[in-house]
Amino acid sequence: MAVNNKRLRVTELDFDDIKDNLKTFLKGQNQFKDYDFEGSGMNILLDTLAYNTHYLGFNANMVANEMFLDSSSLRSSAVSHAKKLGYEVSSARAPTATLNINLSTTAASKTMSAGTAFTSTVDGTSYQFVTISDITSTNTGNNIPFDSVTVYEGTYVITKYLVDSSDVDQRFILTDPRSDTTTLTVKVQNSTTDTTTTTYTKATDITQLSETSTVYFLQEVETGRYEVYFGDGIVSQAVSDGNIIQLQYVVTNKTESNGASSFSSPTVIDGVTDITVTTVASASGGAEPESIQSIKLNAPLDYAAQGRAVTTKDYEVYVKKLFPTTQAVSVWGGEDGSYDSSTGVSSTPEYGKVFISIKSTTGVALTSAQKTNLETALAPYKVASITPVVVDSETTSIILNITIMYDTSATTYTGDQIASLVATTVRNYSASDLQSFNTPFRHSRLLGLIDATDSSILNSIVTVTMAKLFTPTISTATSYNINFNNRFYNPVSGYNETAGGVIASTGFYLSNVTTTIYFFDDDGAGNIRIYSLVSGVRTYSNNAAGTIDYENGLISIGSVIITGVAEVDGTTSSQIRITALPNSNDITPVRNQILEIDTTNTTYSSNVDATASTGVGYSTTTTSAGTTTTSVASVSSTPSSSAY
Numbered sequence: 001m002a003v004n005n006k007r008l009r010v011t012e013l014d015f016d017d018i019k020d021n022l023k024t025f026l027k028g029q030n031q032f033k034d035y036d037f038e039g040s041g042m043n044i045l046l047d048t049l050a051y052n053t054h055y056l057g058f059n060a061n062m063v064a065n066e067m068f069l070d071s072s073s074l075r076s077s078a079v080s081h082a083k084k085l086g087y088e089v090s091s092a093r094a095p096t097a098t099l100n101i102n103l104s105t106t107a108a109s110k111t112m113s114a115g116t117a118f119t120s121t122v123d124g125t126s127y128q129f130v131t132i133s134d135i136t137s138t139n140t141g142n143n144i145p146f147d148s149v150t151v152y153e154g155t156y157v158i159t160k161y162l163v164d165s166s167d168v169d170q171r172f173i174l175t176d177p178r179s180d181t182t183t184l185t186v187k188v189q190n191s192t193t194d195t196t197t198t199t200y201t202k203a204t205d206i207t208q209l210s211e212t213s214t215v216y217f218l219q220e221v222e223t224g225r226y227e228v229y230f231g232d233g234i235v236s237q238a239v240s241d242g243n244i245i246q247l248q249y250v251v252t253n254k255t256e257s258n259g260a261s262s263f264s265s266p267t268v269i270d271g272v273t274d275i276t277v278t279t280v281a282s283a284s285g286g287a288e289p290e291s292i293q294s295i296k297l298n299a300p301l302d303y304a305a306q307g308r309a310v311t312t313k314d315y316e317v318y319v320k321k322l323f324p325t326t327q328a329v330s331v332w333g334g335e336d337g338s339y340d341s342s343t344g345v346s347s348t349p350e351y352g353k354v355f356i357s358i359k360s361t362t363g364v365a366l367t368s369a370q371k372t373n374l375e376t377a378l379a380p381y382k383v384a385s386i387t388p389v390v391v392d393s394e395t396t397s398i399i400l401n402i403t404i405m406y407d408t409s410a411t412t413y414t415g416d417q418i419a420s421l422v423a424t425t426v427r428n429y430s431a432s433d434l435q436s437f438n439t440p441f442r443h444s445r446l447l448g449l450i451d452a453t454d455s456s457i458l459n460s461i462v463t464v465t466m467a468k469l470f471t472p473t474i475s476t477a478t479s480y481n482i483n484f485n486n487r488f489y490n491p492v493s494g495y496n497e498t499a500g501g502v503i504a505s506t507g508f509y510l511s512n513v514t515t516t517i518y519f520f521d522d523d524g525a526g527n528i529r530i531y532s533l534v535s536g537v538r539t540y541s542n543n544a545a546g547t548i549d550y551e552n553g554l555i556s557i558g559s560v561i562i563t564g565v566a567e568v569d570g571t572t573s574s575q576i577r578i579t580a581l582p583n584s585n586d587i588t589p590v591r592n593q594i595l596e597i598d599t600t601n602t603t604y605s606s607n608v609d610a611t612a613s614t615g616v617g618y619s620t621t622t623t624s625a626g627t628t629t630t631s632v633a634s635v636s637s638t639p640s641s642s643a644y
Contacts (some may be wrong), residue, residue: 019050069296078295079220087299089220090324091181094152094252095286097129097279098369099263101146104274110144111136111270114248115156118277120260127257129283130156132183132250144272148280148369152183153260154252161245162192176251177224177289186216186228189244197246200230205307209236224289255286259364281367284360287324294320309381312354315388319356322377323370328359330393330437332591339391344483345591354386357393357592359436365392396484397467397598398434398441398587399579400426402450404460405609411456415606418454422604425453430597441595443585458609464585467598469575472508472562479560480546484553485590487583495524500538502581503528503548503555506573507566510541517566520557520578522548528557553580569600 023046026032037043065071069081079089099118103110112135117128129151137146157179161172174184186200203215213236221227228247230239239245260283265275290298298317305314312331320326331354338350356374358366366374371390378388406418413421429449433439443462450460468482489495489502496502501522510518516532518541523529528546531538546557555578565573589595 015050015054018053019046022046022049069299072296073292075224075292076222078292078299082295082299083219085299085303087295087302088218089295090287090290090321091220091226092178092252092254092289093285093287093324094154094180094183094250095255095257095260095283096150096152097260097263097283098281098367099146099149099151100278100280101149101265101269102276102278103144103146103269103272104142104276105139105144105272106142107139107144107272109136109138110272112146112149113270116269117156117266118151118263120257120263120283122257122260125256127153127253127260128155129153129257129260129263130250132156132185132248151263152180152250152252153257153283153286154178154180154250157247157249157251159247159249161247163239163241163243163245165241171221172228172245172247173221174226174228174247174249178251178254179226180250180252181218181226183248183250184218184228185246185248187246187248188214188239189246191242192244203236206235211235212237252286254288255361257283258286259283281369282364284364284367285323285325285370287361290324305381307381308383309378309388310383314381315354315356315378318378318381319358319374323358323374325361326358327361328436328594330357330592331355337591339389339592341391344394344481345485345593352385352387354382354388355591356388356390357437358390359393359594366390391592393437393592393594394468394483395594395596396486396587396589397469397596399465399467399598400602401463401465401605402426402460402603403462403605403607404450405458405607406454406456407458408456408608411454413454413456415608418457418606419604421453422450422457422460422606423599423602425449426597426602427599430599434595434597437592437594438589439595440589441587441597462585464582464587465579466582466587467577467579467601469577471575472565474565475512475561475563477559477561480555480557482555482557482578484555484580484582485593486553486587488548488550488553489581489583490524490550493525497524501548502550504579506568506577508562508576509564509566510560510562512563514564520545526550528555530560550583553582555580 023037026037027035035042037046066074066077069078072078072081082089097120101112112131114131114133116131118130120127120129131149131151135146135149137144157176159175161170164170174181187197188200189195189197198214200214200216203209203213203217209215209231211233213231215231215236217229219227219229228245230236232238261279263277263279265277267273269275298320301313301317302321305317309315309318312333315331316329319329319331334350334353334355336349337345337347338353339345339355360366374390375388382388402422404418404422406415411418426446429446433445434441441464443464447460447462450462451457466484466486468484470480470482472478472480501524503520503522505520507517507519509516518530518532521529521531521538523543526548527544528548529540530542530545531540533539545560546555548555565576567573568575568577587595
């Protein structure tokens with residue numbers, strides 16, 4: 001069927017396709033039948049027409065896309081759609097630290113003013129932390145303590161506006177896109193001559209407002225800044241000509257000062273120069289403004305929640321909203337199991353509670369104050385009979401022993417280069433598929449990724465070990481529970497008793513004797529043992545140091561006095577690592593559990609496959625925890641496929 005070149009095709013929007021369609025159309029006309037477009041000035045006109053059409057098509061496409069939240073690509077569009085759903089986009093968040101400040105003075109009381117600045121240094125850069133409200137404290141015996149003071153990283157800013165209704169374009173703007181709206185205080189002064197001020201609160205529910213309600217509204221506007229606006233006298237109180245609007249807030253450097261732990265005081269606080277500062281909690285919580293992706297996800301969910309937290313999804317929405325440094329969150333109802341700080345999660349129901357575990361973008365565990373603040377912030381949204389409880393996330397490491405068989409004729413890489421490529425694959429898998437709640441380790445998926453790393457890799461064998469760290473209480477008799485929440489390998493009672501069962505640990509000291517290093521293992525029959533090595537032989541000092549529940553993956557160490565911790569991975573440590581062989585090569589995290597691959601202790605062995613290669617005696621390169629050695633491979637060197 002012949003193509004009708006006298007019809008212009010209009011389905012393509014790409015520049016090159018548009019130009020080709022124009023040329024095809026013109027060539028179909030008798031006037032341009034044999035015309036050389038590329039060698040003439042007409043080519044420039046075709047470029048202009050094609051570009052113009054391309055721009056028009058692109059703009060029309062953008063208009064259509066920006067009409068919907070799901071397809072919008074501009075932040076302003078996403079913010080606008082979120083506003084229609086009643087969703088407030090989160091601003092930048094300032095890192096906060098908790099300090100105890102003591103003034104040595106005989107005065108009866110002193111006031112620490114809003115904007116009082118403390119300094120800290122992170123990675124060689126100095127940062128300022130400020131208070132955001134006046135705090136008054138009284139004398140307790142030649143000392144005035146200010147306990148548990150929250151300070152915010154950034155600059156304390158006060159912006160004032162004189163209300164002028166004749167200026168139809170007047171707006172009350174927080175001047176910097178790095179402003180933290182959680183620190184915002186809005187005050188309205190009557191006039192330049194009347195300094196009486198009223199503090200306005202942010203509106204949360206318009207159904208509860210009257211014409212006299214002293215509230216303000218907040219929205220993100222252009223360039224990522226925020227605007228404060230007021231009611232019209234019907235829905236909340238309006239501001240009047242001559243009023244002075246005072247906006248007090250912190251402009252922050254966002255994430256840069258997370259981790260600040262040592263603080264210097266100002267030279268004087270309310271006339272006192274003898275000042276002592278003690279850090280209660282290091283700086284954390286600094287965050288970037290909410291991303292477009294987050295807005296798209298959370299705005300509809302927030303709308304569906306309708307201002308109350310009933311389902312676990314509701315709690316996830318409000319946790320992300322109230323704690324913006326949340327990277328991942330796990331929520332489960334007490335009917336699905338309980339949580340105890342000593343034993344971890346259990347299947348025993350605890351009705352009337354909802355448990356919340358958070359992984360922060362900073363990688364730092366939430367402080368007690370942050371947990372309490374979040375629980376308090378969730379209170380207005382919860383059902384009356386439900387108590388939210390914020391619990392720590394727990395990380396279970398996965399240590400792998402990886403053996404790679406490869407064909408030398410199919411690659412130019414050496415054995416250690418193959419091992420390095422596979423190590424990159426493993427790190428990428430850990431980052432993309434793990435390190436979040438409810439993301440299991442899939443043995444077969446990792447095998448597939450390893451085998452696909454390079455065409456020369458013929459097969460691979462991966463054995464799996466689980467690991468957890470715990471911090472002992474030094475020189476105090478203490479019991480410990482380490483819960484892996486995954487079944488241990490124990491095919492028969494007494495399995496591997498003489499070689500230490502399926503449990504192992506790094507070293508520790510007892511009775512303040514630093515010449516003898518002790519370790520944990522098990523007897524395969526449910527008992528935890530303590531031993532030391534004497535001439536390389538295990539010598540047991542306690543055959544009943546605790547119990548092990550192979551079915552549920554729980555290690556319970558009885559009361560023991562640990563007086564010190566040996567090095568872990570050649571580095572001074574305050575923690576002991578416990579390892580266990582899982583019953584399955586697939587590891588499933590439970591509720592507050594997060595999985596990650598321990599890339600430091602994962603080992604790699606790259607071996608020439610003698611079946612695929614001619615001859616024997618090829619070099620075998622083995623990489624183990626960053627160390628490369630060379631040995632000789634033979635036909636009989638193929639490892640066993642058994643994981644245990």
